[in-house]
Amino acid sequence: MHELSIALNVLDVAAEEAERQGGRVIAIHLRMGPLSGVVKEALLSAYELAREISPLADADLVIEDVPLVAHCASCDTPCTLESPQELRCPVCGTGTSRVISGRELEVVALEIES
Amino acid sequence: MNPPTRLVEVRQRVLKQNDIVARALRERFRAAGVYAISLVSSPGAGKTALLERTLSLFRAEFQVAALVGDLATDNDAQRLARSQVPVRQIITGTVCHLEAGMVESGLEGWDLANLDFLFIENVGNLVCPASYDLGEALRVVLFSVTEGEDKPLKYPTIFNTADLALITKIDLAGAVEFDAPAAHRSIAAVRPGMMVFEVSAKSGAGMDEWLQFLKTRRREFQQFAPAT
Numbered sequence A: 001m002h003e004l005s006i007a008l009n010v011l012d013v014a015a016e017e018a019e020r021q022g023g024r025v026i027a028i029h030l031r032m033g034p035l036s037g038v039v040k041e042a043l044l045s046a047y048e049l050a051r052e053i054s055p056l057a058d059a060d061l062v063i064e065d066v067p068l069v070a071h072c073a074s075c076d077t078p079c080t081l082e083s084p085q086e087l088r089c090p091v092c093g094t095g096t097s098r099v100i101s102g103r104e105l106e107v108v109a110l111e112i113e114s
Numbered sequence B: 001m002n003p004p005t006r007l008v009e010v011r012q013r014v015l016k017q018n019d020i021v022a023r024a025l026r027e028r029f030r031a032a033g034v035y036a037i038s039l040v041s042s043p044g045a046g047k048t049a050l051l052e053r054t055l056s057l058f059r060a061e062f063q064v065a066a067l068v069g070d071l072a073t074d075n076d077a078q079r080l081a082r083s084q085v086p087v088r089q090i091i092t093g094t095v096c097h098l099e100a101g102m103v104e105s106g107l108e109g110w111d112l113a114n115l116d117f118l119f120i121e122n123v124g125n126l127v128c129p130a131s132y133d134l135g136e137a138l139r140v141v142l143f144s145v146t147e148g149e150d151k152p153l154k155y156p157t158i159f160n161t162a163d164l165a166l167i168t169k170i171d172l173a174g175a176v177e178f179d180a181p182a183a184h185r186s187i188a189a190v191r192p193g194m195m196v197f198e199v200s201a202k203s204g205a206g207m208d209e210w211l212q213f214l215k216t217r218r219r220e221f222q223q224f225a226p227a228t
């Protein structure tokens, strides 16, 4: 269970930016892929604990799921995959380990009351 | 009415602090010509046993050292120290994975330029280590024949971040009716094209292949390293 330390990292990144911006942060927007190594539900509940002890206690966490996209060498095109359990091009069936997106774990925006 | 809000774009990786340290480590390893290998698996899959054997076999030919992550004990470090190479324990406490900063501290006082291989045994866990870059050149994921052929399907992320898979305790394959083709299919499903070796730290099966692979990879690595 490393979601608590991930949640604290999210708050640190957001707090750093909030300091620059000024104002009260009411939401942190996060982008997360299925290969980020983080479980969404676990992160959301860990975040509820973490925010209590943070200067950003008013900020909700909003998570946007990033699709899993890999490059298929046979089709020479990006393909969206259903599941990280089967990295296979849905069109031609070739195994595709060149992941283009799906590993993301990033803070993309803050909603700030001004 | 709610007060007005504005949306400020940020775009920061959540683990950027770890990634910055990991990148610095990777550069240090490259400059020193030391090939760093991390090992991840469930608890008990055989990381320490494999390392014991690897360190003893490499010791005559190479300068090797190991860092070992563990939640609470230094038992693994004591086992590895019997191979008479430098070994350090990183006690992670409540943290269920190694982070780049822990590796950095663990290396303090070691002259990397004198090393050929550095092995890093991660905390036994197939989930949390996946997100943390340690600056390693090679990430090896291990799972034993006793864990079930579908282990990779249950933990696709860690397998996806790995560069090599080792199926361990192959000496027990018969006893547990291990279905090797099914295991290889599971690995190929989550990480198409990844190299896989079947090894036993007990019987020594597959050890030559594994050691040969490491030597080759290190040679390739050094061709891209600055001359010292």
Ligand SMILES: Nc1nc2c(ncn2[C@@H]2O[C@H](COP(=O)(O)OP(=O)(O)O)[C@@H](O)[C@H]2O)c(=O)[nH]1
Residues within 6 Å of the ligand: B041, B042, B043, B044, B045, B046, B047, B048, B049, B050, B076, B124, B168, B169, B170, B171, B172, B199, B200, B201, B202, B203
């Ligand atoms: N039969 C057999 N047992 C092994 C092998 N490798 C490790 N073990 C046993 O599995 C247990 C856990 O091994 P260990 O190396 O401590 O696993 P770690 O937690 O991944 O470091 C120990 O009792 C080892 O003796 C192997 O290749 N064959």
Ligand SMILES: [Mg+2]
Residues within 6 Å of the ligand: B047, B048, B049, B076, B121
């Ligand atoms: Mg161990």
Ligand SMILES: [Zn+2]
Residues within 6 Å of the ligand: A072, A073, A074, A075, A076, A089, A090, A091, A092, A093, A094
């Ligand atoms: Zn295709």
